[in-house]
Amino acid sequence: MEKTLNTKFTYTEKKDTRSGFGDGLLEAGRKNPEVVGLCADLIGSLKMGAFQKEFPERFFQVGIAEANMMGLAAGMTIGGKIPFTGTFANFSTGRVYDQIRQSIAYSGKNVKICASHAGVTLGEDGATHQILEDVGMMKMLPHMTVINPCDYNQTKAATMAIAEHEGPVYLRFGRPSWPIFTDKDQKFEIGKAWKMIEGKDVTIFATGHLVWEAVVAEAMLAEEGISAEVINIHTIKPLDEEAILESVAKTGCCVSAEEHQLNGGLGDSIAQTLVRNNPVPMEFVGVDDSFGESGTPMDLMKKYGLKAENIVEKAKKALARK
Amino acid sequence: MEKLSIDQLNKTCSQVRRDILRMVHAVNSGHPGGSLGCTEFFVALYFNQMEHTTDFDMDGRNEDLFFLSNGHISPVWYSVLARSGYFGVEELATFRKIDSRLQGHPTTEENLPGIRIASGSLGQGMSAAIGAAQAKKINGDDKTVFVLMGDGEQQEGQVWEAAMYAAHHKVDNLIATIDVNRQQIDGLTTEVMDLQDLRKKYEAFGWEVVETKDGNNMEEVISVIEKAKSLLGKGKPVMNLLHTEMGYGVDFMVGTHKWHGVAPNDEQLENALGQLEESLGDY
Ligand SMILES: Cc1ncc(C[n+]2csc(CCOP(=O)(O)OP(=O)(O)O)c2C)c(N)n1
Ligand SMILES: [Mg+2]
Numbered sequence: 001m002e003k004t005l006n007t008k009f010t011y012t013e014k015k016d017t018r019s020g021f022g023d024g025l026l027e028a029g030r031k032n033p034e035v036v037g038l039c040a041d042l043i044g045s046l047k048m049g050a051f052q053k054e055f056p057e058r059f060f061q062v063g064i065a066e067a068n069m070m071g072l073a074a075g076m077t078i079g080g081k082i083p084f085t086g087t088f089a090n091f092s093t094g095r096v097y098d099q100i101r102q103s104i105a106y107s108g109k110n111v112k113i114c115a116s117h118a119g120v121t122l123g124e125d126g127a128t129h130q131i132l133e134d135v136g137m138m139k140m141l142p143h144m145t146v147i148n149p150c151d152y153n154q155t156k157a158a159t160m161a162i163a164e165h166e167g168p169v170y171l172r173f174g175r176p177s178w179p180i181f182t183d184k185d186q187k188f189e190i191g192k193a194w195k196m197i198e199g200k201d202v203t204i205f206a207t208g209h210l211v212w213e214a215v216v217a218e219a220m221l222a223e224e225g226i227s228a229e230v231i232n233i234h235t236i237k238p239l240d241e242e243a244i245l246e247s248v249a250k251t252g253c254c255v256s257a258e259e260h261q262l263n264g265g266l267g268d269s270i271a272q273t274l275v276r277n278n279p280v281p282m283e284f285v286g287v288d289d290s291f292g293e294s295g296t297p298m299d300l301m302k303k304y305g306l307k308a309e310n311i312v313e314k315a316k317k318a319l320a321r322k
Numbered sequence: 323m324e325k326l327s328i329d330q331l332n333k334t335c336s337q338v339r340r341d342i343l344r345m346v347h348a349v350n351s352g353h354p355g356g357s358l359g360c361t362e363f364f365v366a367l368y369f370n371q372m373e374h375t376t377d378f379d380m381d382g383r384n385e386d387l388f389f390l391s392n393g394h395i396s397p398v399w400y401s402v403l404a405r406s407g408y409f410g411v412e413e414l415a416t417f418r419k420i421d422s423r424l425q426g427h428p429t430t431e432e433n434l435p436g437i438r439i440a441s442g443s444l445g446q447g448m449s450a451a452i453g454a455a456q457a458k459k460i461n462g463d464d465k466t467v468f469v470l471m472g473d474g475e476q477q478e479g480q481v482w483e484a485a486m487y488a489a490h491h492k493v494d495n496l497i498a499t500i501d502v503n504r505q506q507i508d509g510l511t512t513e514v515m516d517l518q519d520l521r522k523k524y525e526a527f528g529w530e531v532v533e534t535k536d537g538n539n540m541e542e543v544i545s546v547i548e549k550a551k552s553l554l555g556k557g558k559p560v561m562n563l564l565h566t567e568m569g570y571g572v573d574f575m576v577g578t579h580k581w582h583g584v585a586p587n588d589e590q591l592e593n594a595l596g597q598l599e600e601s602l603g604d605y
Pocket of ligand 1: 040041042064091095355356357392394395442443444445471472473474475476501503505506507568582
């Protein structure tokens with residue numbers, strides 16, 4: 001169905017965003033000798049093997065010990081290293097929240113927390129692994145930058161960009177093979193929203209895997225004569241409030257779309273911005289206060305209401321409230 | 323439950339191994355390696371050693387309880403729970419599919435009989451088992467709590483917090499077991515993060531330690547569990563170091579971490595099933 005639609009962005013290839021991280025890390029390592037990698041028994045899953053191979057003396061296997069990994073990373077910054085930690089999003093956040101809070105965020109350490117298998121699209125492993133609260137936890141931490149890129153190319157660019165950025169960063173990506181629809185050699189500007197598609201009736205603010213769904217939703221809405229603007233919010237914190245307010249000043253209503261709990265996600269942050277500045281009607285696409293479960297990524301996207309169809313429905317609802 | 327003979331137990335193992343392989347193959351995901359390696363242990367517990375009822379009740383008063391900390395080996399547990407009567411074997415076909423009670427990692431959210439706490443995030447199960455063992459003591463319940471962990475899992479700090487606590491509080495109605503298969507996701511435990519001498523470590527933490535040299539030999543598995551039981555009630559928690567071979571029972575899967583979390587393809591499944599007697603009938 002997606003193929004017959006006239007989407008403004010298209011793809012010929014699919015790849016997992018975690019591979020974008022692995023390839024970006026290798027590049028960052030080549031560019032900057034201070035970059036070091038740490039991993040908790042998930043080198044293959046995180047795609048850190050190439051970095052390990054090329055820079056064995058700058059790579060540390062810590063075993064299944066995520067709390068220790070966060071502390072080690074914090075320590076390595078004292079002496080100028082730029083540590084990239086790698087494990088699943090659940091074990092990168094909830095498992096080690098206080099270690100991140102005290103040793104990394106509060107201490108202002110230059111650690112890059114790189115988190116794969118975020119959200120329901122990790123699929124069959126089920127709810128124990130499908131964290132949907134990580135963005136909330138991380139964005140609440142003072143000093144923390146939170147980034148959720150949308151495809152392989154953007155994840156690679158983001159990985160390279162955070163190596164240049166001073167301060168703690170949470171970089172969130174995923175497991176499934178996903179359309180590659182953004183430019184290969186894009187420049188990634190932390191904190192700068194990207195207006196991908198101009199529109200005038202409703203704005204779709206999307207992050208992560210759901211940016212692709214937003215692109216599809218725009219085409220579906222266009223077929224019904226509704227003009228949607230699509231904005232890629234790859235950086236959830238700091239939030240590009242200016243871009244958000246400028247867009248809704250024009251469209252007058254919006255939808256947020258994310259593979260995350262509604263509580264504490266991107267939508268929450270946008271809503272705060274709107275309430276304080278320009279309270280236009282807003283609808284939310286995300287997981288509504290429930291854990292995930294086992295299933296194929298697509299079955300789960302459907303069951304938890306994360307598809308383009310859901311964005312379309314919510315966009316119409318927002319429009320009707322104008 | 324009627325106790326099975328060694329011969330019947332071994333036949334059951336063969337069927338459980340078939341179940342494991344068919345389950346992971348059907349969804350092309352899940353963890354066959356550790357499941358196959360721990361089959362004798364699970365079958366021994368549920369068909370011979372545990373005093374338990376399949377009439378599931380969360381509190382499990384006056385029966386032995388089992389906790390699985392290394393939740394990724396759910397296939398072996400689901401098969402053994404189904405084969406011992408907790409739920410119908412046909413439900414094994416729903417493993418890891420949407421709307422199933424047989425989640426990738428065991429959970430209580432879907433109310434699957436036999437499961438008392440979610441696991442999958444490693445390192446947490448022994449704490450819960452110790453808590454349940456203490457609840458039994460408070461209740462004047464003299465039954466035993468069993469918990470299984472992985473050897474890679476021993477790298478989690480929480481395991482050692484729990485180990486220290488259990489000895490300090492004399493939790494002597496607990497038999498913990500470690501699946502010592504010497505493997506984890508990234509390779510050998512000695513290469514990833516060396517555990518060194520687990521016997522000495524647990525002894526130093528104040529535990530009684532027994533060792534099952536061949537955890538894939540049913541007679542030995544049973545005799546060591548019986549020995550562990552004989553050490554209960556003496557003021558110390560008991561640890562059983564269960565040496566197994568990951569992937570045991572299938573020649574091309576045995577002894578490597580490659581099958582930790584990879585399902586066989588059609589051909590590999592057929593080859594594997596050819597090595598395992600369909601003793602109780604496939605689901
Ligand atoms: C806290 C946590 N970190 C990482 C993982 C990912 N993970 C799943 S299984 C596994 C390896 C476990 O090794 P071991 O306990 O030896 O089990 P085996 O591979 O022998 O079955 C890892 C790292 C996890 N499930 N939980
Ligand atoms: Mg192991």
